[in-house]
Amino acid sequence: MKITKPALLIDENKVRQNIKKFVAKTAKSKIHLRPHFKTHQSKTIGNWFKEYGVSRITVSSVDMAKYFVNAGWQDITVAFPLNIRQMDAINQLAHKCKLGVLVESVDSTSILTEKVTTPLSVWIEIDQGYHRTGVQNDNILLAIAEILEKESLLNFTGLLTHAGHAYSAQSVDELKKIHQSSMLDLKQKQGELKKQGFSECQLSLGDTPTCSVSDEYTGIDEIRPGSFVFYDLEQLSLGACTESELAMGVACPVVAKYPKRNQIIIYGGAVHLSKEFQITPTGEKSFGKVALLSDEGWSSALQGTYVSSISQEHGIIHTDTSTLEKVQIGDILFIFPVHACLTANLFSQYRTLTGVQFQKMQSFCRDG
Amino acid sequence: MKITKPALLIDENKVRQNIKKFVAKTAKSKIHLRPHFKTHQSKTIGNWFKEYGVSRITVSSVDMAKYFVNAGWQDITVAFPLNIRQMDAINQLAHKCKLGVLVESVDSTSILTEKVTTPLSVWIEIDQGYHRTGVQNDNILLAIAEILEKESLLNFTGLLTHAGHAYSAQSVDELKKIHQSSMLDLKQKQGELKKQGFSECQLSLGDTPTCSVSDEYTGIDEIRPGSFVFYDLEQLSLGACTESELAMGVACPVVAKYPKRNQIIIYGGAVHLSKEFQITPTGEKSFGKVALLSDEGWSSALQGTYVSSISQEHGIIHTDTSTLEKVQIGDILFIFPVHACLTANLFSQYRTLTGVQFQKMQSFCRDG
Incomplete structure (x- = not known):
């Protein structure tokens, strides 16, 4: 192997094993795997996922969504709070694929309503304890869902969460508890929304640590882990991989x-x-x-x-x-x-x- | 200003003021300014330096040297310990400009002697307390100089140091003391080498903190600060800028x-x-x-x-x-x-x- 300077090296067999593990896990639980591609950012590695039947993906930026639309992906969620400054790009991109965006406040949802020109899937982000972004208050959640309902171009798709606090867990047991609590919380919120007439409400959760150690996903529609494709020392310390x-x-x-x-x-x-x-x-x-x-x-x-x-x-x-x-x-x-x-x-x-x-x-x- | 996503922004006037400050400082001391271009990595900003008379530069990688040779720079020091795996690229590059490289051990100097095919300027890196890379022992210094002397393609140019420990200084006075001590140490080593018959031995030092607060450079040939072009919060905390x-x-x-x-x-x-x-x-x-x-x-x-x-x-x-x-x-x-x-x-x-x-x-x- 002729290496002259720092080179990013992967073991293709291990990458494929990691992908297959999650494909099998989600197939067994009859949920969708919507892997987060911000980890690898590669069309080639994306194609490896396609070989195992994956058709939905998550990305962290509009630029990354563009890159993967050009690589043939047709169902993409931008798992980042809506950046209203990129609405032109978002509207254009939504012509080329089924595009999902995230909202987490009445303000950004209202601006979205004003600026949308192309049908979008909209997820409401739920904060379950990470306290980075997401809705904590049930009244705000309902208010956002009601704004979305009034705009026909915006299709309220469901509730999405990222349990980033899992990265502070001290044990695999704690990771499993965070996973159980995330699922329970999402299902409760889904139940409340259904009572209010929002019958269509999918549930999306996902981070590599909790999804690596958990196998129970009843009532969940999809998971969105990302770094499992390579894993790393942080995941190793958490007990998420070997x-x-x-x-x-x-x-x-x-x-x-x-x-x-x-x-x-x-x-x-x-x-x-x-x-x-x-x-x-x-x-x-x-x-x-x-x-x-x-x-x-x-x-x-x-x-x-x-x-x-x-x-x-x-x-x-x-x-x-x-x-x-x-x-x-x-x-x-x-x-x-x-x-x-x-x-x-x-x-x-x-x-x-x-x-x-x-x-x-x-x-x-x-x-x- | 239409900004839709994170954008790297500069105030051109401030950048030019920062460049002019160092051009004036070095002109006053009659030494050369060989700025480290790893900070900006830009042909355009490089050209601003040219406008103020700068003709020698420092880079941190062979790739960066290639980039700036293509931008017309003719006198480039790669201020990083010689990476012998890149000797083919180094030999090719030395056809296109006056290229300086760094050695810090008998081992790497010996390998350099075997692999060099094009004339190179060679600096011996001196460790003055940062303990990252560089020679600490005077016998090793002499041994390296003697190896260089035997190979006509290798032109022993002088002693080079980077006082990285300046970044741990607690006051401007401490920065000034580190600068004085660096100069004194380099001049002593230069004196010893001269006694051994090495009459040609330039002295190169440079880091933004000590060079920002110091104005005395007697006996020094060049300084190589880099981040002064933009400065940053670290430099501000050190008292190196406002x-x-x-x-x-x-x-x-x-x-x-x-x-x-x-x-x-x-x-x-x-x-x-x-x-x-x-x-x-x-x-x-x-x-x-x-x-x-x-x-x-x-x-x-x-x-x-x-x-x-x-x-x-x-x-x-x-x-x-x-x-x-x-x-x-x-x-x-x-x-x-x-x-x-x-x-x-x-x-x-x-x-x-x-x-x-x-x-x-x-x-x-x-x-x-």
């Missing part, structure tokens, strides 16, 4: 060694890995774990070895004497990222272990 | 408001601002300060208002009642980034306050 399911990382050339400090310097910094970090058991920052790379793939994560500091292009790896002796200047080390979505976002292309290269969406390379 | 010198930020649409939580949600997250943060006086994380935007430019930073949390595309702004009343869904807020280099790296183009748009280097959009 190390053998980690399917992506960054291959980085070794440029210097400092045995006295137990440090190896790689070409690989914040512009390759992002500045997302975890705290190690000894209280240090870790910007990624480290593995050895061969033509067959990457090794297990090296114990006691992690990216302890990063600047724009440099990464400092803290390690031990034995690893320092094994690794030479010019070797390639493989870094498991803390947060796969942010790392993938920094690259323009993927490489597989078999050396196949393909492009992903070029973040910000197009103007909207 | 708020009126902050020349760049991200314009972000407001998508939601949560008055009960004193929060405003913007379209602007980790993929726009990076995850670099500061700790506020009350111990909270801040991913950026916030200003109002008008056609004339941005306001002063709003007191008590900051980006308190970010996910991939969302930013949560913590604010007060009075700002909440002023700001409506669909408005644009302006975010001063914590670290300008990482924020600029996430975009493909700049917009000026007068609405002019121009491209920057597309990070990772080309393969090397």
Whole structure:
């Protein structure tokens, strides 16, 4: 494998296994899988999902929706609060696919009513404890549903939630409880809306941690996990995956060694890995774990070895004497990222272990 | 100003003032300014430097050197430890410009000697307390210089240092002391090398904080600061600039408001601002300060208002009642980034306050 500079590497078999796991999970529960494509942002990987029967997707921006419409996707939810400044683009895009948008306030719903010119699926976002965005109050929920009902171009589709607070869970049991509580809350709200005459109200939930550990989805219509496609160290810490399911990382050339400090310097910094970090058991920052790379793939994560500091292009790896002796200047080390979505976002292309290269969406390379 | 999604905004007048300040500073001290272009990564902004007489530049990657050679720059230092995996690209590039590279160990210098095919300027990187990369030991320094002397294609140019530990300074006085100590150390090492017969040994130092507060450069040949072109909140906290010198930020649409939580949600997250943060006086994380935007430019930073949390595309702004009343869904807020280099790296183009748009280097959009 000829790698000259930091390269975004995936194990295609592991990616396909991760996809198949969720396709099987959702098939068993007879719900739809609407995976969040913000993680990989790639037409090629999107096509792998198609091979397993996935036809609905989630994206995080209007730009990303455009990219995937051009790749042939026909049912796309932009899971981000409606940005009314992009209404022209949204109206145009809704001509090309079944487009879903999110609202979470009377204000944005009212503006949407004024600006919509093309039929849209509208989801009302529910806040179930993450406190980022979403409706908490049942009266506001009803008020939004009533505004939507009056505008024939706006099709109230259902309730959508993202249990982002799952990322603070301390155990798999806690993840399962968050999942149960999310489902219960959505179904209660759905029941209340039905009493008010809103008979059509689907339920959409999804984040990778709770969906990875849960198998019970009675009454739910779809789930929208994203980072399961690659998983990452954050998911591993949460108990959402095993190390053998980690399917992506960054291959980085070794440029210097400092045995006295137990440090190896790689070409690989914040512009390759992002500045997302975890705290190690000894209280240090870790910007990624480290593995050895061969033509067959990457090794297990090296114990006691992690990216302890990063600047724009440099990464400092803290390690031990034995690893320092094994690794030479010019070797390639493989870094498991803390947060796969942010790392993938920094690259323009993927490489597989078999050396196949393909492009992903070029973040910000197009103007909207 | 028609802004529909997060946009990288600069005040051209402030950028030019920042450039002129350093051009004047270096002219006065009769040293060369070799600015680090990793901050802006833009041919257009590079041309503004040319207008003020700058002809030498620093970059942080071989890709970036290629980009700026194509923009007509003829004297480029890649201020990153030699990545021997890119020797083919380095040899090719050295045909097109006067190319400088860095070495910091006997090992990498020896490999360089084997692989070089085109004349290169070689700087030996000195570690003066940052402990990222660089030579600390005088015997190793001499050993490297001696290896370089034997290879006629390698022109030992001098000693180069980056006082990254300046970023931990607690006061402007401490910054000045670090600068004095860096200069003294470089001159001592230069003296020792001269005693050993290395008569040609330039001295290059540079980081924005120490160079912003210092005016004395006797015996130094060039400085390489970078982020002064825009400055940022980190530089402001260090005392390296004033708020009126902050020349760049991200314009972000407001998508939601949560008055009960004193929060405003913007379209602007980790993929726009990076995850670099500061700790506020009350111990909270801040991913950026916030200003109002008008056609004339941005306001002063709003007191008590900051980006308190970010996910991939969302930013949560913590604010007060009075700002909440002023700001409506669909408005644009302006975010001063914590670290300008990482924020600029996430975009493909700049917009000026007068609405002019121009491209920057597309990070990772080309393969090397």
